[in-house]
Amino acid sequence: MTTYTAAHWGVYEVEPSAAEGPRIRPVAGDPDPSSIGLHQLDPALNRTRVRRPAVRKSWLEHGPGARTDLRGREPFVEVDWDRALDLVAAELQRVRTRYGNAAIFGGSYGWASAGRFHHAQSQVHRFLNTIGGYVRHLNSYSLGAAHVILPHVVATMTDLQHMHTSWDVMAEHTELFVTFGGVPAKNAQMAPGGSGLHRVPEGLRRMQKAGVRFVNIGPVDDNLETGGDHEWIPARPNSDVAMMLGLAWTLVDRGLCDRAFLASHCVGFERFERYLTGTEDGIAKTPAWAEALCGVPAERIEALAVEMAGARTMLNVAWSLQRAHHGEQPFWMVITLAAMLGQIGLPGGGFGVGYGAMNTLGSPHRRLSGPRLDQGRNAVDAFIPVARIADLLLHPGETFPYDGVDRTYPDIHLVYWAGGNPYHHHQDLNRMERAWQKPDTIVVNEQCWTATAKRADVVFPATTGLERDDISYATQEGLLVATKQVVPPFAEARHDFDIFCGLAERMGVAEAFTEGRDAEAWIRHIYEDCRERWDKAGVDIPDFDTFWEKGLVDLDKDAGPVIMLSEFRSDPEANPLKTPSGKLELFSEEIESFGYADCPGHATWMAPCEWLGAEQAHAFPLHLISDQPARKLHSQLDDSAYSRKGKVGGREPLLIHPDDAVRRGIAAGDVVEVFNGRGRCLAAAVPSEDIMPGVVRMSTGAWYDPDPETGLERHGNPNVLTLDIGTSSLSQGCAAHTCLVDVRGPVNEPAPVRAFEAPELISGDDL
Known part of the structure; x- marks a missing residue:
């Protein structure tokens, strides 16, 4: 019987242990396996691992808040597990008692583990909820703007990800694929709960072979590989909305808009059209106007608009476009442009918001909610948008606007981070360094001596996905995997669950946290809960023991062609969207009512604060x-x-x-x-x-x-x-x-890289 394991990069078959140790290979049938995950067993990785619990020297000697300016600069003292757990439990209790639970930030941003039980984000949030709650974050660095703008316009980003037109439909019906920012297959090597079979490179090749014509618009050309030729139209970064407006103006000027679709399935086009034609502000958004901003010749913009109207066209925007100043606008504008073409809901036409961003988009598999660990109820209402962590730490008590409401940054005294690396995700890291000195205490569950671990006060060594049993499943990836432990835990590393069990016991909430189950019982429990939910959805999977022995459940029989928003197109009254009007909102009265100068009521070109035209x-x-x-x-x-x-x-x-x-x-x-x-x-x-x-x-x-x-x-x-x-x-x-x-440059005698070196470690026995 084949043994399997899974990670973000794919599903793997485990080769039996040999003299050199176990090996993993891609699951049979994967057409484009990622090479990244094949290196999870690289022995060199152990050089960066955290071996024992470690406490920053000044914090250990002088207590919380001591010499926070030395985070990342001073030695750690390695201590035994009991001492480390005692220290952190006492500090959590101190902060709760003196400042309240709103002084604790539960940081867990990043993809952590593909496993659904040993998922650091779920574990830390469940634990913090059992002790009274924590300040949380919303949304993601990848899609912060999209998560907020899209529900006002069409649907949540989560819903849209699961309804993208599948690759087989595009190969059969799409004639022209126009993408702003490419289709970066390198990003599609993974999915949050683990990739199944990698479909993006094969999907692009099938479309190319079927005769689909590709146009890639943006500042780089190596982010689209189709196995054949495509047209690259170089355009300035952050100028995509200007070019889209030039395309839209041409559709209006040439009488190529589908006004029947705009009237039946959309609201607000008249308001947008007044802006587009210059009636509102005196500036017509012509191709010549767009050329001055994006650098694309006006003649090519005009011709492309005509080509789009004359073919079954799929418009795509990369996620990178909304990771920019005014990032809401390109997503809103591409939907507006697709609505003007009138092909939304038709096979092979319409829009995509991130083909190539991860493996899931374009999947033919059903959306099913997989095994999950209940995180409990958070008694603290305060939150921040995830990318505002430095603002939170630097500006306690200040207000910030968010989706029509003014909110307040809490005063954070303790940060508990598990599953993620803010010194990867966050921007302006010199500013982040200053912000990171503000809390009294930073606790991290971490596998390796990352920059975040080096800047913590207490570091608990955590296991990797290959060092524990779990269940892996990402909705629409088509495979449910019994992820088996491949190697024993490294040194003194413990599972996040076990770390929190130790803290929960010391804080008197062990029963609430564990519900009387150990890790094995929890894995069985979340599987059977999933099995019951899937049974109600008409999807039959075996009992846990059979699943665990078999190792893999293939859901391919439930797959089928997907056409985004086809039901809405066929009958918008019977299948309304969840927007205020039930239709595509090309003008949003709700957003207009917020009065934000940097996000008006329709898609708009606004020059970013930094760009090549500044x-x-x-x-x-x-x-x-x-x-x-x-x-x-x-x-x-x-x-x-x-x-x-x-x-x-x-x-x-x-x-x-x-x-x-x-x-x-x-x-x-x-x-x-x-x-x-x-x-x-x-x-x-x-x-x-x-x-x-x-x-x-x-x-x-x-x-x-x-x-x-x-x-x-x-x-x-x-x-x-x-x-x-x-x-x-x-x-x-x-x-x-x-x-x-x-x-x-060139820089002579550059300083050596020391990123992978551990900090100086002192044995607690020596103190």
């Missing part, structure tokens, strides 16, 4: 794109041999146009300094024609490695440069892709 471009003439990496998930497995092979001289590559490199005297492989007013980092230059002049790209994921004396980041982490502001008053999402920089 005054700052004279000082910092390059626009930095910080996209997702190809050889790791966020920062996970950056220390693997596979990730390191993608670096140049141990640093992250910086893609730069040859003309920009020559102008600066930079050659391939040179170590260069990328800088702006927020920070500086080193990277390795890679000249390429795949990026337009005036733009550079440095992928995220390099473990943060600042020189403690100069602040120079040595490894190539772009988030020392990115902008830490909200996308708008509506969503307060992440605006990382609004960022101007310059590059200088």
Whole structure:
């Protein structure tokens, strides 16, 4: 009987133990398996692991709040588990008693584990709820703007992800696929609860073979691979809305709008049209107007609009477009443009918000809610949009707008982080460093000595997904997996569940947290709960013992073609959307009523605070794109041999146009300094024609490695440069892709990278 395990990058078959230890290989039938996950057993990864509970020296000696300026700069004292658990339980009780539970921030952002029980986010939130609650976060760095704008316009982002037109339908019916920001298959190597069979590269190839024509609009061209030719239209970063408005103006001017669809399925087009034609503000959004902003010739904009109207057209926007200042606008505008074409709900037509962003989008599988751990009820009402963590810590008591309501930042004294690495996800890390000094105490459950762990006060060593049993399932991935333990826990690492059991016992809430179950009983319980829910949905799966022995449930028999919003199209009255009007809201009275100058009532072009058309471009003439990496998930497995092979001289590559490199005297492989007013980092230059002049790209994921004396980041982490502001008053999402920089070099004798080194460790026995 085959043994399986699963991770974000796919499902794996486990080869029996040999002299060199167990090995994993992709599950049979995966057409495009990801190489990332095959390196989870790389022995080199153990060099960065946390071996024992560790406490920052000043915090241990002088108590909470001691020398917070030394976080990331001083030794840790390794202690036994009982002492570490006693310390943290006492500190949690102190903060609750003195300040209340609203002084605790339950940080858990990142993909953590693909397993549904040993999922750090669920575990930490359940534990904190059993002791009275915590301040939480909403939404995600990836989709902060989309999560808030889309329910006003069409549907929640979560709902849309699960109804995207499937790849087989597009191969049969789509004639023209126009994508703003490409279809980056590197991002689609994974899914949050674990990928099933990787479908994106094969889906693109099938469409190409069927004769679909592809047009890729944006500053880079290597984010779309179809197995054949496609057209690349270079466009300035953050200018997509301007180009879409030029396309929309042409549809109106040429009489190519589907006004019947706009009247029957949409509200507010008349208000938007007054803006588009200039009746409202005196500025017609013509292709010539758009050219001045996006750099695309007016003639090509006009011709493309005609081509779109004359073919079955799918419009797509990458998630990166809404990770920018005014990031709500490109998603709203692409829906508006698709509505004007009138093809929403038709096979192969309409829009997509993120094909290629992860494996799930375009799946033919049913949406089913999988096994889940009940997190309980949070008695604390306060929350923040996830990307506002530095604001929360720096500005307690201040108000911030969010989706029509003014809210207040609580005063945080303790941060408990499990499953994630804020020093990967957050922007303007020099500002984050200042914010991170504010809490009295930071506790982290972590597998490795990441930058976050090095900046904690107490670090509990946690197990990896290969070191425990679990169940993996991501809705619409088509596989339910009995994820078996492959290797024993490293050193003294414990499961998050066991860590919280230890804390719960000390705080008198063990029964509430465990409900009398150990980990094995919980895994059985959440499976049987899932089985009961699926049975009501007409999906039959075996009992737990049979499932655990078999190891895999294939849900392919329940798959079928998917056409986004087809039922809404066929009868909008019988199948209304969940918007206030029940229709597509091209103008939103609700958003208009909020009175936000940075997010008016319809899709609008607003110049971002930093872009190539801004005054700052004279000082910092390059626009930095910080996209997702190809050889790791966020920062996970950056220390693997596979990730390191993608670096140049141990640093992250910086893609730069040859003309920009020559102008600066930079050659391939040179170590260069990328800088702006927020920070500086080193990277390795890679000249390429795949990026337009005036733009550079440095992928995220390099473990943060600042020189403690100069602040120079040595490894190539772009988030020392990115902008830490909200996308708008509506969503307060992440605006990382609004960022101007310059590059200088080559750098002689650059400082060595030390990102993967553990901090100095002192044995508690020596104190």
